[in-house]
Amino acid sequence: VEFTVEQTTRPTSAEQRAALMADPKFGRVFTDHMAVIRYKDGQGWYDAKIIPRQPLQIDPASTVLHYGQEIFEGLKAYRGKDGAVSLFRPEANAARFVASARRLSMAELPEELFLGAIKALLKVDRDWVPAEAEKSLYLRPFMISNEVFLGVKRANEYLFIVLASPVGGYFSGNGSIPVWVSEHYTRAAIGGTGEAKCGGNYASSLLPQQEASDNGCSQVLFLDAKERRFIDEMGGMNVMFVRKDGSVVTPPLGGTILRGITRDSILKLGRHMGLTMVEEPLAIEDVFKAAATGDITEAFACGTAAVISPIGEFRRKAGSVAFGDGKTAGPVTMKLRNALCGLQRGEEADPFGWVHPV
Numbered sequence: 001v002e003f004t005v006e007q008t009t010r011p012t013s014a015e016q017r018a019a020l021m022a023d024p025k026f027g028r029v030f031t032d033h034m035a036v037i038r039y040k041d042g043q044g045w046y047d048a049k050i051i052p053r054q055p056l057q058i059d060p061a062s063t064v065l066h067y068g069q070e071i072f073e074g075l076k077a078y079r080g081k082d083g084a085v086s087l088f089r090p091e092a093n094a095a096r097f098v099a100s101a102r103r104l105s106m107a108e109l110p111e112e113l114f115l116g117a118i119k120a121l122l123k124v125d126r127d128w129v130p131a132e133a134e135k136s137l138y139l140r141p142f143m144i145s146n147e148v149f150l151g152v153k154r155a156n157e158y159l160f161i162v163l164a165s166p167v168g169g170y171f172s173g174n175g176s177i178p179v180w181v182s183e184h185y186t187r188a189a190i191g192g193t194g195e196a197k198c199g200g201n202y203a204s205s206l207l208p209q210q211e212a213s214d215n216g217c218s219q220v221l222f223l224d225a226k227e228r229r230f231i232d233e234m235g236g237m238n239v240m241f242v243r244k245d246g247s248v249v250t251p252p253l254g255g256t257i258l259r260g261i262t263r264d265s266i267l268k269l270g271r272h273m274g275l276t277m278v279e280e281p282l283a284i285e286d287v288f289k290a291a292a293t294g295d296i297t298e299a300f301a302c303g304t305a306a307v308i309s310p311i312g313e314f315r316r317k318a319g320s321v322a323f324g325d326g327k328t329a330g331p332v333t334m335k336l337r338n339a340l341c342g343l344q345r346g347e348e349a350d351p352f353g354w355v356h357p358v
């Protein structure tokens with residue numbers, strides 16, 4: 001597919017861009033352009049283009065505004081020391097986007113179009129990929145239904161867009177994050193949309209996330225919806241633990257948690273490094289006990305935005321428990337983080353074929 005390109009007539013100057021990218025934090029700075037593709041039943045995907053970033057015009061009766069048919073992805077473009085730009089496992093994001101579309105009964109965007117849109121956007125906004133090791137260009141592909149109709153049914157029109165945003169770390173500060181255990185609100189039930197990356201999952205996470213924040217925590221940890229006993233994942237990232245014997249444990253995929261690409265990469269990379277990587281259910285009670293006795297020594301969050309962020313402590317109504325000193329990242333966490341980041345930036349060998357130069 002050829003993307004038509006309409007360059008902005010008011011490009012951000014190099015000086016302005018440098019100022020915006022000096023300390024971009026997460027998700028507030030955007031590049032000059034965006035990719036757009038439309039879909040209509042009977043016509044398929046059409047009108048693929050790169051245009052100046054601009055507001056959308058949407059009919060107030062557009063289905064997405066009423067019934068929330070929206071899915072998204074998140075991946076990053078990295079700049080290596082040699083200046084080369086690459087993506088990390090973008091095919092995995094393309095495949096998950098199709099799976100999310102299927103669950104939300106939306107049109108399925110072919111992988112070539114997903115990747116093509118990102119590449120076409122990077123061609124015009126390449127200068128926005130930061131060079132510093134802790135920064136990257138976060139890409140946000142998303143799709144909304146856009147039929148003018150108030151009946152509740154699968155829509156017949158969709159709009160796919162890719163935004164790009166230079167980012168630093170997701171969390172403010174570099175220390176370990178405190179995590180709130182949500183004992184009342186859950187995220188996803190069996191048979192629900194937990195495995196899909198749809199906006200609705202995040203909408204329902206905001207109240208428990210606020211509860212976390214009110215309790216001084218940076219993220220919320222969700223438990224299974226049936227027994228509220230087993231750890232699922234966090235509001236916007238998966239979770240892993242390190243046992244005293246050096247093995248790394250994470251909850252298994254069971255349909256209620258997101259199939260994190262970072263999670264999968266860490267499992268494979270860890271095994272490649274000779275670590276024991278285990279997927280098994282973790283009861284919250286056992287984790288509190290094991291952290292207190294020192295049987296679990298480290299915990300960390302993992303995801304595209306989070307990268308690998310050490311968790312300092314878990315808090316719940318009845319009290320809290322810390323990992324290590326509650327402040328410093330543990331050695332296994334750091335080892336995995338360095339290995340993953342080195343690979344993503346093209347500084348380490350890539351035995352998996354994950355790095356995708358663009």
Ligand code: PLP
Pocket residue numbers: 074233234235236237238258259260261262263302303304305
């Ligand atoms: N879980 C949730 C709820 C997320 O939003 C994310 C972030 O995308 C992840 C896990 C981690 O997924 P990934 O590693 O593919 O970014």
Ligand code: COI
Pocket residue numbers: 073074075235236237303304305306
């Ligand atoms: C991502 O890591 O891409 C996410 O979607 C998580 C969110 C916290 C931004």
